[in-house]
Every structure is written in C-alpha cells, then in structure tokens.
Amino acid sequence: MVSITDVAKKAGCSATLVSRVVNNQYGVSEKSRQKIQAAIDELGYTPNGLARSLVLKTTNTIGVVVDTLCDAYFFDLIQAIEEEVGKLGYDVLFCSAGNSTEKKSSYINFFMQERVDGILIYGSALDDKKLITKLARSHFPFALIENDMGSLNVNNILLNNQYGSEVAVDYLFQCGCRNIAHVAGDENRQAARRRQKGYLSAMKKHGASNIMILQSGWSEEEGYNTLKEFLSTCRKADLPDAFFFSSDQTAYGGMRALLEAGIRIPDDVMLIGFDDDQPRNHNFSYVPLTTVRQPLSDMGKAAVDILISDIKEKKEIKEKKMFYPNLVIRQTTRKEN
Structure with missing residues (x-):
C-alpha cells in the first residue's frame, strides 16, 4: 500500500x-x-x-439513525438525504436502530467519537426524550426529524400530524360520514398521539359526540387483528360510516379484515390511512387507499440543510421547520352525489 x-x-x-x-x-x-x-x-x-x-478537524460525513433501512416507506427519505448530502460535499453513514432506544444510543455514541460531523435522527418515540436531552447538552451538532422536543433548543424538522388528521376527518364529513372511528397507532409514538388528537379535534369541530377509538399498533397484522376483534362483536348494521387509521399499514390490515367479512369498501364503510405507504402483502387485492401523504423528500433535504448549516455556523439558536401533509384521494372514499 x-x-x-x-x-x-x-x-x-x-x-x-x-x-x-x-x-x-x-x-x-x-x-x-x-x-x-x-x-x-x-x-x-x-x-x-x-x-x-x-x-x-472534520470528517465531512453525516451520520443518520433511522428505525429501519429495509422498509420501502423510508426510501424517499433516505434517497433525499443521500442526494442532498452529496450536493453539499459530504458523505453519509446510515444506521438502523430497529425501534430500540438502546441501539439508537449506541449508534449516536459511536458517531460522536469523531466519526461524523453531525447526526440526523428520525423517529418520534417518547422513550427517546432522555437520550435527546443528553445529546443536546453535549453541543454535538444534530437534527431531529419528527420528534418534537418542545422548548428544548434543538434542530427540529417536524410534520404537523394533528393537521393531517383534521384534514382526513374533514374530508370524511364531506363524504357524508358522521359516525367515524379512529384506529390509533403505537401509544409510545408522539406521531400517533398527535394524529389521535387531530381526530378528536376534528370530531369536536363538527359537533360529533360519538367518539370511537380502537387502540392498535402500526403494523398490518395489528390492524387486521384489531378490526377482526371489533367485527366479532359488531353487527354489520352497527358499523361506523368510516375508519380513520393512524397509519397506512394498519389500514391495509383493517381493510383485509373488512373485506374478508364481506363488507364493501367504500359502499358499506369508508377508509382513510396516514403516510401514503404501500402494502407489504402482495398476495391480497387491496382497494387503492385514500391517505394523508408526508412530504418525506422535502423533510429529508431540509434536515440536511439545517444540520450542515449548524455544523458550519455553530448556531446558538437552533432551527425548527414545520411541514404539512396533504390528502391523497383514492378509492376507499367516495363523495355523495
């Protein structure tokens, strides 16, 4: 050599x-x-x-910690980060924490040993608060995507999850739905809690008192099991007009359970999801899902720009940027004529 x-x-x-x-x-x-x-x-x-x-005294490298690198849902975010980092003359290292705070902490400690100049962290797990607070005290450059740390002085790239839920429920009312159930996501995720808050806010705005929340998770199997259990105790005549799901994966699972029970979508019940994700089960024929889309590419680019600006300028006051999701109308909803 x-x-x-x-x-x-x-x-x-x-x-x-x-x-x-x-x-x-x-x-x-x-x-x-x-x-x-x-x-x-x-x-x-x-x-x-x-x-x-x-x-x-620089590595010209950014470290990125996400929940998983194998989920197609994250590909737009990953690609946007990779492209923006390259445009700005940096390299990038990706790590998959597998929804584990311990693994996330381990990767962050590894990166901080002069291996990268700054860190991007994606996710909204409530368990991460202690870890993020400790990282903020270190003054090592980093930016959070999704996890709103409130008054803590950190770089934050946020999605207005409450707004997205309100848009979804508003549209269901426009479609003639009045009895709307919410299938809530992972309680340990800030995003799930804010989506539920948006559902409650929109129902209150429309004067609806028939609140129905079914606790689930964020996987297709959890959505399937939640709706399967619900349908076992609910007559078809007593079904809500619509289900608003906290995530698309849960919605796909719920859709399977409904269709297997002979319930027509959107004729008997309407569905809206959240994320604009694709089903993982390719052996089932899903109805194209109306959903709330996150601008993941834009959020990824903004996160890189904010982090590298902080690395170069060492800003005392960190930057927060809010993004708003939009409704994507497909075939699980239908407006009245």
Whole structure:
C-alpha cells in the first residue's frame, strides 16, 4: 500500500508538504503542488481518511439513525438525504436502530467519537426524550426529524400530524360520514398521539359526540387483528360510516379484515390511512387507499440543510421547520352525489 512517505520520496519533498497538498492547505508553491500531484497520480496514492480528518478537524460525513433501512416507506427519505448530502460535499453513514432506544444510543455514541460531523435522527418515540436531552447538552451538532422536543433548543424538522388528521376527518364529513372511528397507532409514538388528537379535534369541530377509538399498533397484522376483534362483536348494521387509521399499514390490515367479512369498501364503510405507504402483502387485492401523504423528500433535504448549516455556523439558536401533509384521494372514499 502506497504511503504518504512514498509520495514524498517520489516528489523529493517532505511528508508535511504532501499532507498540505492532499488537504488543500496553503504554504505550497504551484510548482511543488504540481510535482506532488504528479507523484500521487503515478503511485496511485489514496489519502488515509482518518488521518485526514484529524488534520482538518472534520470528517465531512453525516451520520443518520433511522428505525429501519429495509422498509420501502423510508426510501424517499433516505434517497433525499443521500442526494442532498452529496450536493453539499459530504458523505453519509446510515444506521438502523430497529425501534430500540438502546441501539439508537449506541449508534449516536459511536458517531460522536469523531466519526461524523453531525447526526440526523428520525423517529418520534417518547422513550427517546432522555437520550435527546443528553445529546443536546453535549453541543454535538444534530437534527431531529419528527420528534418534537418542545422548548428544548434543538434542530427540529417536524410534520404537523394533528393537521393531517383534521384534514382526513374533514374530508370524511364531506363524504357524508358522521359516525367515524379512529384506529390509533403505537401509544409510545408522539406521531400517533398527535394524529389521535387531530381526530378528536376534528370530531369536536363538527359537533360529533360519538367518539370511537380502537387502540392498535402500526403494523398490518395489528390492524387486521384489531378490526377482526371489533367485527366479532359488531353487527354489520352497527358499523361506523368510516375508519380513520393512524397509519397506512394498519389500514391495509383493517381493510383485509373488512373485506374478508364481506363488507364493501367504500359502499358499506369508508377508509382513510396516514403516510401514503404501500402494502407489504402482495398476495391480497387491496382497494387503492385514500391517505394523508408526508412530504418525506422535502423533510429529508431540509434536515440536511439545517444540520450542515449548524455544523458550519455553530448556531446558538437552533432551527425548527414545520411541514404539512396533504390528502391523497383514492378509492376507499367516495363523495355523495
């Protein structure tokens, strides 16, 4: 393996001078720079990234911690982060925490050991609050996507989940629905709680007193089991006009249970989900789902821009940016003629 000493010998100069050329620093004449560059090209020398970061006091790398790298739902976010980081001259390292606060903490500690210049963290788990508060005290640059830390001075890229739920329920009322049930998501997720809050707010606005909340999770299987259990005790004549699900995955599970029970969608009952996600079960014929779409690409790009700006400028007051989801109308809802 070619070393910096080999390049110095070939160019007839000191290793310090070669280091300055490699790191694009001042103190080298143009003639010497060209001679050293020629030696680098001839020998095929590749700088040691770790050594270079020690010299420059920067890694030009961003660390990203998400719940999973295998879920297609995150692909738009991941791609947007990767593209924006590249445009700004940085590299990126992705880690999958698997919904574990312990793993998330381990990855963050790993990144903070001078391996990256800043960290992006996606998710809204309530259990992360202690971890985020500790990270904020360290003054290490980072930005949160989704997890609203309230008054804590951190970079926050947020989705207005309550607004998204209100838009969904408002549309169901426009479709003639009055008896609307909410299938709530993971109680440990701030996003699920705010979506439920939006449901309650919209129902109150429309003067609806028949509140119905079915506690579930955020997976298709949980949605299926929740609706299966509900249908076992509910006559078809007593069904709500619509179900508003806290996530699309739960909605796909609920849809399966309803269709298996012979309930027509949207003729007998209407459905709206949240996220604009795709079903994972390809062995079932789903009705195209009306949903609330998150602008994940825009959120990913904004997160990178805010974090790198903080890395460069070391801002005392951190930045918060709110995004708003939009309704995507498909075939699980239908307006009255």
